[in-house]
Amino acid sequence: MPKSRIPTAPAVDPEEFVEELVRSYPAKVAKKRRRHILVRDPSEPQAIDANVRTVPGIITQRGCCYAGCKGVVIGPLGDMVHITHGPIGCGYYSWLTRRNLFHPRSDGVNFMHYCFSTDMQEEDIIFGGERKLREAIREAVELFRPKAVSVHATCPVGLIGDDIQAVAREMEGELGIPVLAFNCEGYKGVSQSAGHHIANNKLFQAAVGRDDLEPSTPFAVNILGEYNIGGDAWEIERVLVRCGIRIWAVFSGNGSIEDIQRAHTAQLNLVMCHRSINYMAEMMEKAYGIPWLKVNFIGVQAMAKSLRKIAAYFEDSALTERVEEVVAEEVEIAHKELAPYRERLAGKTVVLFVGGSRAHHYQHLFQDLGMRTIAAGYEFAHRDDYEGRHILPSLKVDADSRNIEELKVEPHPEKYRPRLSEDRAEQLHRTGLIGHYEGMLPDMEPGSLVIDDISHLELEMLIKRYRPDLVCSGIKDKYVVEKFGVPCKQLHNYDYRGPYAGFRGAVNFARDIDAMIHSPVWKLVRPPWETEPRLKAELTA
Ligand code: CFM
Numbered sequence: 001m002p003k004s005r006i007p008t009a010p011a012v013d014p015e016e017f018v019e020e021l022v023r024s025y026p027a028k029v030a031k032k033r034r035r036h037i038l039v040r041d042p043s044e045p046q047a048i049d050a051n052v053r054t055v056p057g058i059i060t061q062r063g064c065c066y067a068g069c070k071g072v073v074i075g076p077l078g079d080m081v082h083i084t085h086g087p088i089g090c091g092y093y094s095w096l097t098r099r100n101l102f103h104p105r106s107d108g109v110n111f112m113h114y115c116f117s118t119d120m121q122e123e124d125i126i127f128g129g130e131r132k133l134r135e136a137i138r139e140a141v142e143l144f145r146p147k148a149v150s151v152h153a154t155c156p157v158g159l160i161g162d163d164i165q166a167v168a169r170e171m172e173g174e175l176g177i178p179v180l181a182f183n184c185e186g187y188k189g190v191s192q193s194a195g196h197h198i199a200n201n202k203l204f205q206a207a208v209g210r211d212d213l214e215p216s217t218p219f220a221v222n223i224l225g226e227y228n229i230g231g232d233a234w235e236i237e238r239v240l241v242r243c244g245i246r247i248w249a250v251f252s253g254n255g256s257i258e259d260i261q262r263a264h265t266a267q268l269n270l271v272m273c274h275r276s277i278n279y280m281a282e283m284m285e286k287a288y289g290i291p292w293l294k295v296n297f298i299g300v301q302a303m304a305k306s307l308r309k310i311a312a313y314f315e316d317s318a319l320t321e322r323v324e325e326v327v328a329e330e331v332e333i334a335h336k337e338l339a340p341y342r343e344r345l346a347g348k349t350v351v352l353f354v355g356g357s358r359a360h361h362y363q364h365l366f367q368d369l370g371m372r373t374i375a376a377g378y379e380f381a382h383r384d385d386y387e388g389r390h391i392l393p394s395l396k397v398d399a400d401s402r403n404i405e406e407l408k409v410e411p412h413p414e415k416y417r418p419r420l421s422e423d424r425a426e427q428l429h430r431t432g433l434i435g436h437y438e439g440m441l442p443d444m445e446p447g448s449l450v451i452d453d454i455s456h457l458e459l460e461m462l463i464k465r466y467r468p469d470l471v472c473s474g475i476k477d478k479y480v481v482e483k484f485g486v487p488c489k490q491l492h493n494y495d496y497r498g499p500y501a502g503f504r505g506a507v508n509f510a511r512d513i514d515a516m517i518h519s520p521v522w523k524l525v526r527p528p529w530e531t532e533p534r535l536k537a538e539l540t541a
Contacts, residue, residue, distance in 0.1 A: 012465055014039040014447055020465075021458055024278055034218050036452040040444040047391075048441075050452045051382040053190045053400065059456040061216040061353065061379045061476050066090060068195025069184030071098060072276055073203070076252040077260070078102030079109045081146040084117040085133050085164060086154025090186070091117030099493045100227050102254050103234075109146070116140055119158060129162050137171045137179060146179040148207075148257045158185035178257070180206050190400050191380035193275065193356065197404045202278035203251070203260060204407065208284065209415060210261040219314055220248040222266045224281055224292070225273030228253025230498020235505045236297050243323045249442050251277055257370070264288040264412075267419055267531065268313055270295045270306075274437045275356030275381045282344040286409040290417040291425065291434040297354060297501045300334045300365030312433060330503040338368065341510035346370030348469040348517060351462060353454045353477075354491040356381035360440035360489060362472060366499070374466060375449035376440065384449065388438040456480065470516055487516040 018037050035049035054060040063071070066084075071094045075082055084091035095115040104110040118136045120129050137149055151164050168181035180202050181494040184195045221240075225242070226233050233253040236344045240247055248266040249259035264284060269292040271281050281292035293313055295306035304327045311323040348371045352359040356378050363373045378385060384392055420428065444450060451458060459477060462468075463484050471481045471488045481488035489512070494500060500509040 012538065014449055017462075017465055018449070021254050021461055024457060025288050029058075029307060030444075033455075033458075038443065038450040039440075040446055040448045040450060042446055044443070046387070046441060048383060048386050048450060048452055050378065050386060051193060051380065052398065054453055058119055060453055061474060062453065063192040063380075064155075064186035064189075065184050065188040065192060065195040065198065065316070066154050066186040067094060068192030068276070068520060068539055069182050069199040070094060070150075070195070072227065072431070073196055073199035073252060074150050074152070074180075074182065076100040076102065077150075077255045077257050078104065078112045079107075079146065079256045079258070080148045080150055081114070081116055081144055082150045082152065082376060083133075083136055083140060084152050084154060085129065085136075085157050085162070086118065086120055086152075087156065088117050088119045090154040092120075093113050093407045097493065098227070098496075099229050099496070100253055101231055101234075102228070103239060105256060111144060111146060114144075116497060117299070125156055125160055128160060129157065130167050132165075133162065133164065133167050134171060137167070138175070141175050141177065145503070146177070148180065151179065151181040153181075153183050153185050153187040158183065161164060189404055193380045193382070194400075194404050196276040199282070200277060201405060204280055204283045204287075204409075207257060207260045209264045209288070210410065211258070212265060212415070213262045214265045215246055215248050215267075217244075217246045219244060219319060220246045220266045221268045221270050221310065222249045222251065222263045222290075223247060223253075223270045223272060224249055224251045225271055225275075225277035225296070226253045226501075227273070228255075229492070230494040230496075230500065232297070232317070232499045232501035232505060235499045235502035238504075239303070239307070239326065239502050243310075244319055246453075246460075247328060251280060264290070264353070264415060266290060268293060268310070270310065271437070272297060273357040275378075275385050278437075283407060283409045285435070287412045287416065289416050291419055291428070293434050294437045296361045296364060298361040298505075300338070300363035300368045300506045302361070303502050303506075304331055309433060313428070334503040334506055337507045338510050340479060341514045342368075342370050344514055344518065345510070347372070349374045349466070349472040350472060350488060351375040351449075351466070352376050352381070352472040352491065353451070353459065353466045354472055355475065356385060356493045359472075360385070360443065363443055365509055366504055368506060369513070371470075373444065374468060375451060375462060376444065377449075377451040377454050378440075381452075384437070384439060386441050386452070387438050388442070390438075412439075422517075430485045445494055454467070460484075470513065482522075483525060483529075485522045485525040487522060489513065489516060 010285050038046050102112045118132050124132050153164055164181040168179040172179045182202055184198045188194045211415045237247055249263035269281050271292050271294050284290045295301040307323050311320040348364055350371050350373055359378050360375045460499050472491045474490055474492045478488045497512055499505040
């Protein structure tokens with residue numbers, strides 16, 4: 001059997017490595033990038049730059065505002081027709097690539113398989129695309145009879161000034177169903193994060209609070225920021241239902257617009273992906289009095305902890321008992337099934353560079369497997385996702401963030417209903433059970449690296465120096481990483497597998513990771529740059 005091309009990791013001085021990383025840039029860029037990189041030191045409060053523009057020329061993993069709005073938050077609502085107003089590519093390349101799955105309800109309606117676009121042409125760019133958008137909405141409603149329609153603006157729409165809000169109002173009047181228009185032009189903000197915010201705002205204004213149907217159980221919760229990638233939401237639902245907890249609405253995995261319209265009557269909001277949906281949690285608390293609680297359903301221990309937090313919130317002895325029973329049973333099974341994988345995976349190292357929450361959430365699952373996270377970072381998260389929400393009041397709003405509307409929310413005159421007494425709310429805030437997220441940093445090992453918006457160059461240098469056993473990232477880096485002979489697990493779409501959430505998901509994940517890491521194929525990889533002649537170029541100016 002050939003020997004592994006990537007030998008075991010040498011001891012690396014992280015501080016030295018960080019200097020080496022930034023030295024590869026021109027001085028100005030080096031200065032900027034340095035502020036996005038930390039060596040974890042729990043003995044002092046640490047600050048990191050995040051949610052600022054990527055330096056032009058750097059290969060970033062980030063996506064665009066349209067991706068964050070249509071692709072992430074709104075797209076998973078399966079009983080709506082989502083129309084991309086723009087050239088066909090934006091619609092086509094955001095069509096189901098994220099694997100947000102949907103089960104139709106009793107009405108059998110499911111539009112997830114369709115890709116709707118106005119397919120703008122040169123003529124529309126010159127003379128305006130509003131007429132075409134009107135026709136597209138009419139045609140879609142006539143053919144498919146959806147409960148609601150969404151319209152998503154792409155870059156050219158903003159550049160030529162199509163008034164999609166006016167078209168949406170007009171069509172809503174004509175067709176008698178909600179038409180939600182999102183000004184989520186790709187260029188807005190610095191990443192897809194802007195699109196999350198825009199999606200949250202409109203969903204809050206135009207959908208939440210429209211239907212006052214009350215749940216028939218006191219333990220009705222919404223899950224915010226769970227998008228049912230690879231079926232995650234179904235495993236979470238399986239466990240919550242076993243505990244006697246009713247999922248009232250999910251924003252927005254396996255989600256329905258009708259559920260969202262009555263979400264304001266739930267007792268509690270569970271925030272899974274803080275980055276993409278914290279706006280909604282805050283607004284619903286202010287307007288309707290629903291507290292929110294941060295959960296992480298990724299990893300066996302994390303799942304158990306999250307269930308116990310929910311039980312602690314409700315303070316109901318029968319519920320608590322049931323939760324404890326379910327936890328005991330599920331944890332025992334999961335541990336038994338994880339044991340053989342744990343044996344083979346313990347001590348392996350992993351680096352995670354993903355999105356705005358999974359780079360944190362999955363560290364808990366790797367802990368269950370005995371694996372060590374030696375470096376991690378988000379693509380587009382904000383400082384509070386690293387450092388914790390307590391820093392929010394001290395954050396300066398820059399021009400890019402100011403472009404995204406911050407809604408002024410007041411308690412709803414009729415529908416505001418505090419779910420907790422003032423005393424209890426104060427107590428739960430103080431103990432951190434509700435309204436609290438402490439970010440990724442506290443969970444990271446001393447001496448590990450934290451890198452925000454990592455570039456391809458930095459990731460390559462990191463792999464060469466640290467030689468991790470596994471990289472978790474996305475499609476843009478996957479094959480570059482694997483050419484180094486290091487397996488790369490996509491944590492966005494799960495490489496067409498999953499579910500990975502919850503107790504059973506953890507076992508699925510362990511099985512897949514074990515197969516990847518222990519595949520003999522990595523020892524055979526010879527990247528083209530080692531065998532093919534190299535071109536050299538020099539800058540002379
Ligand atoms: Fe939240 Fe997501 Fe993520 Fe995200 Fe995303 Fe995603 Fe992600 Mo890809 S909403 S921040 S914008 S958990 S699509 S389901 S995997 S980058 S870490």
